[in-house]
Amino acid sequence: xxxxxxxxxxxxxxxxxxxxDCGVPAEPQLIGGADVGFEQQGTVTRxxxxxxxxxxxxxxxxQVARIPTEFPYIPGxxxxxxxxxxxxxxxxxxxxxxxxxxxxxxxxxxxxFGVASHFGLLVDTPTIGVAKKRLYGTSDSxxxxxxxxxxxxxxxxxxGWVWRSKLRCLPLFISPGHRVHPDTALAWVQxxxxxxxxxxxxxxxxxxxxRRPAFIRWQEKxxxxx
DNA sequence: GCGACAG
DNA sequence: ATCTTGTCGC
Numbered sequence: 001x002x003x004x005x006x007x008x009x010x011x012x013x014x015x016x017x018x019x020x021d022c023g024v025p026a027e028p029q030l031i032g033g034a035d036v037g038f039e040q041q042g043t044v045t046r047x048x049x050x051x052x053x054x055x056x057x058x059x060x061x062x063q064v065a066r067i068p069t070e071f072p073y074i075p076g077x078x079x080x081x082x083x084x085x086x087x088x089x090x091x092x093x094x095x096x097x098x099x100x101x102x103x104x105x106x107x108x109x110x111x112x113f114g115v116a117s118h119f120g121l122l123v124d125t126p127t128i129g130v131a132k133k134r135l136y137g138t139s140d141s142x143x144x145x146x147x148x149x150x151x152x153x154x155x156x157x158x159x160g161w162v163w164r165s166k167l168r169c170l171p172l173f174i175s176p177g178h179r180v181h182p183d184t185a186l187a188w189v190q191x192x193x194x195x196x197x198x199x200x201x202x203x204x205x206x207x208x209x210x211r212r213p214a215f216i217r218w219q220e221k222x223x224x225x226x
Numbered sequence: 227g228c229g230a231c232a233g
Numbered sequence: 234a235t236c237t238t239g240t241c242g243c
Binding site for chain 1: 234242
């Protein structure tokens with residue numbers, strides 16, 4: 001693979017990313033979550049897309065896509081590894097979310113083009129990046145300790161937020177993916193967090209992608225309703 | 227040259 | 234990301 005070419009591609013696509021609210025409804029019908037997991041020493045990529053109701057935030061639909069992994073993990077180039085599987089899962093959905101949470105960075109990226117921005121652009125949907133670790137940008141640790149939230153900054157611009165979503169837990173790194181303003185991104189992540197470190201759309205996407213017990217139980221419960 | 231480094 | 238044992242706090 002040619003990383004220089006991919007870098008140029010990121011820079012070109014990043015210029016199309018919108019970081020103002022564009023089509024984000026005040027009261028969405030559905031909020032989505034997206035996450036990826038791997039199987040068999042990483043030879044298979046498994047992407048999960050979930051749809052949650054609003055404001056109840058209950059799981060109403062999920063779709064999973066499994067495809068061969070064709071790209072290695074390289075920090076800064078995650079979207080090239082994950083987007084193909086995410087698009088495949090997206091195409092299986094019976095309907096689309098009004099707002100989508102993606103596991104990873106949005107514009108908090110060396111070229112302002114993390115996986116949440118890349119996927120948001122591909123499906124032309126408002127997306128928010130919710131990452132568990134920092135990739136790019138700096139924040140004031142004292143302000144985080146004092147307020148529980150601090151801006152995530154680069155020398156050029158505001159990238160998003162570092163937010164301690166739960167006491168005695170490591171903070172989340174929240175940034176706009178596409179068609180969402182930084183303030184709106186933080187507000188929706190906060191509104192969708194219900195007592196756990198991760199917001200519900202991300203928790204469910206992770207549960208499905210990694211086949212957590214919570215998801216297995218949900219499947220069993222639904223099997224009886226059928 | 228050295229450290230940092232989403233998932 | 235994934236694997237895996239023990240430990241800690243609510």
